[in-house]
Amino acid sequence: MSLRRNKLGVILAILSIFLLAAVAGCAKEESPAPAENKPAETKVLKLATTTSTEDTGLLDYLLPEFTKDTGYEVQVIAVGTGQAIEMGEAGDVDVILVHSRAAEDKFVEEGYGVDRRDVMYNDFLIIGPADDPAGIKGEPDVLKAFAAIKEKQAPFVSRGDDSGTDKKEKGIWKKANITPEGDWYIEVGQGMGDTFRMADEKKAYTLIDRGTYLALKDNYQLEPMVEGSPDLLNPYGVIPVNPEKHPHVDFEGATAFAEWLTSEKGQKMIGEFGVDKFGQQLFVPDAK
Amino acid sequence: MEIIVQGLKEGFLLIWQGDAEIVNVTLLSLQVSLTALVIAALIGIPLGAALALRNFRGKHIILNTIYTLMGLPPVLAGLLVYLLLTSRGPLGQYELLFTPAAMVIAQVLLAAPIVCGLTARAVMALSQEVYDTAATLGASRRQATLTIMREARMGIVAALTTALGRVIAEVGAVMLVGGNIRWHTRVLTTSIVLETRMGNFSTAIAIGIILLVISFAINLLILALEKRTFRYENTIQIT
Numbered sequence A: 001m002s003l004r005r006n007k008l009g010v011i012l013a014i015l016s017i018f019l020l021a022a023v024a025g026c027a028k029e030e031s032p033a034p035a036e037n038k039p040a041e042t043k044v045l046k047l048a049t050t051t052s053t054e055d056t057g058l059l060d061y062l063l064p065e066f067t068k069d070t071g072y073e074v075q076v077i078a079v080g081t082g083q084a085i086e087m088g089e090a091g092d093v094d095v096i097l098v099h100s101r102a103a104e105d106k107f108v109e110e111g112y113g114v115d116r117r118d119v120m121y122n123d124f125l126i127i128g129p130a131d132d133p134a135g136i137k138g139e140p141d142v143l144k145a146f147a148a149i150k151e152k153q154a155p156f157v158s159r160g161d162d163s164g165t166d167k168k169e170k171g172i173w174k175k176a177n178i179t180p181e182g183d184w185y186i187e188v189g190q191g192m193g194d195t196f197r198m199a200d201e202k203k204a205y206t207l208i209d210r211g212t213y214l215a216l217k218d219n220y221q222l223e224p225m226v227e228g229s230p231d232l233l234n235p236y237g238v239i240p241v242n243p244e245k246h247p248h249v250d251f252e253g254a255t256a257f258a259e260w261l262t263s264e265k266g267q268k269m270i271g272e273f274g275v276d277k278f279g280q281q282l283f284v285p286d287a288k
Numbered sequence B: 001m002e003i004i005v006q007g008l009k010e011g012f013l014l015i016w017q018g019d020a021e022i023v024n025v026t027l028l029s030l031q032v033s034l035t036a037l038v039i040a041a042l043i044g045i046p047l048g049a050a051l052a053l054r055n056f057r058g059k060h061i062i063l064n065t066i067y068t069l070m071g072l073p074p075v076l077a078g079l080l081v082y083l084l085l086t087s088r089g090p091l092g093q094y095e096l097l098f099t100p101a102a103m104v105i106a107q108v109l110l111a112a113p114i115v116c117g118l119t120a121r122a123v124m125a126l127s128q129e130v131y132d133t134a135a136t137l138g139a140s141r142r143q144a145t146l147t148i149m150r151e152a153r154m155g156i157v158a159a160l161t162t163a164l165g166r167v168i169a170e171v172g173a174v175m176l177v178g179g180n181i182r183w184h185t186r187v188l189t190t191s192i193v194l195e196t197r198m199g200n201f202s203t204a205i206a207i208g209i210i211l212l213v214i215s216f217a218i219n220l221l222i223l224a225l226e227k228r229t230f231r232y233e234n235t236i237q238i239t
Helices: A002-030 A051-055 A058-070 A081-090 A101-109 A142-152 A164-175 A192-201 A210-219 A251-262 A264-272 B002-016 B020-053 B059-069 B074-085 B100-125 B128-136 B141-151 B153-168 B172-178 B188-197 B201-229
Strands: A043-050 A072-079 A095-098 A117-128 A156-158 A185-187 A205-209 A223-226 A233-240
Touching: A043 A051, A043 A081, A043 A251, A051 A058, A051 A072, A051 A192, A051 A210, A058 A072, A058 A251, A058 A264, A072 A081, A072 A251, A081 A095, A081 A101, A081 A164, A081 B188, A095 A101, A095 A251, A101 A164, A101 A233, A117 A210, A117 A251, A117 A264, A142 A164, A142 A223, A156 A192, A164 A205, A164 A233, A192 A205, A192 A210, A205 A210, A233 A251, A251 A264, B002 B201, B020 B059, B020 B100, B020 B141, B020 B153, B020 B188, B020 B201, B059 B100, B074 B100, B074 B172, B100 B153, B100 B172, B128 B141, B141 B153, B153 B201, B172 B188, B188 B201
Parallel strands: A043 A072, A043 A095, A156 A185, A156 A205
Antiparallel strands: A095 A233, A117 A205, A117 A223, A117 A233
């Protein structure tokens, strides 16, 4: 019994240290109260998002403006959609910006997030080697293209990391009634940039989001094969983490972020992003 | 706290059930790292001994270089091997990138300096007396050298353990040159990265446990070896 009590004591001690630290932290944040009605105080907002929004430079383009407007400084944690949602569920972040509609709906249904909003969409394309062993170049129907790749056993590199892109790809295989298996189907479990690099090295096909493709295409040789199919659209949503599940999250900031992204100004900036750098728009704003 | 306990529980369960993928990943890890270790030993031990026992110009520069390479960042080793093996690189025609062979090459690059450097240190730590005694007793040059190597054997074993510990726990190089391809080049460390990124913490912990158990087993083996070797010899004791 005494052992158990000891253990309890240790746990209590550790907890109280954390508590003290937390209180001290809060006090610190509040004490230098800035002049009223001035957004001089920088409040920190934690955002978990997918690598695509970070890698394309979209966030670097939007966030300084958001900070200027609201006084919130955003710390970005760029991971796969799966992990971003996981972070939201654990209350490690205040808001998530991801692209996997089914997983997003589940996140909201289970009460981890509230008030999901459409923000924008981009699209995916299939890229592959110029000699096109599966003969899919220009094929308008992505399902047929996937069937041809499987038919020819042409090498295909899959993210295989449960990310939004990976879920999209798995969804297309499923819709085409194909179970991708065998030596030709290469699951690498890495990010989009790494997957692009490996597909290029292996002269394989892969599914890629347009933003990453445009940002990196000059480094590699793979070419666009299939694009424009409705099955290749990729909608993004922003979801504040539910403060009822995690009282410590900054719900106010998260809502401000969601509102800003879907505001006229945020939407206009999203639509303009990339035009000067890539000669085409990367994301299409679609907030309602 | 809950997530760690939960992870440990599920982790042990996964191992207990002998999940096919985890078994595959574990075996590949062992295969790659042990192969790399054998090659590193074949290069590193003779080279280390030669560096310790012979005097020549530039010896210290070479030793210093090797000591520096002992701390070579794995991801840099990976990058070098990647650039050699990429299809546009000098060895591109052999199509070794993203194969276990590429991972072995990268790990040899990491392990060989450790084996070489620590062997050299172990041999240099022996006094001149060992050689002199052997020579006095009528040993040929070759025999005396062998005697020295025998005396330094525990240091060499320690070198091998250190090298194995480093390569089996290394993630940067194998991720780059192996590519973490499922069923082909996915090893314990790259699995942990992937599972963590996917939020599958229990699987990640399970694989972490395997990694620790392997390290523990290696050290147990060394300890047993050490005991047997020194059974009839005097070890230092404070009385």
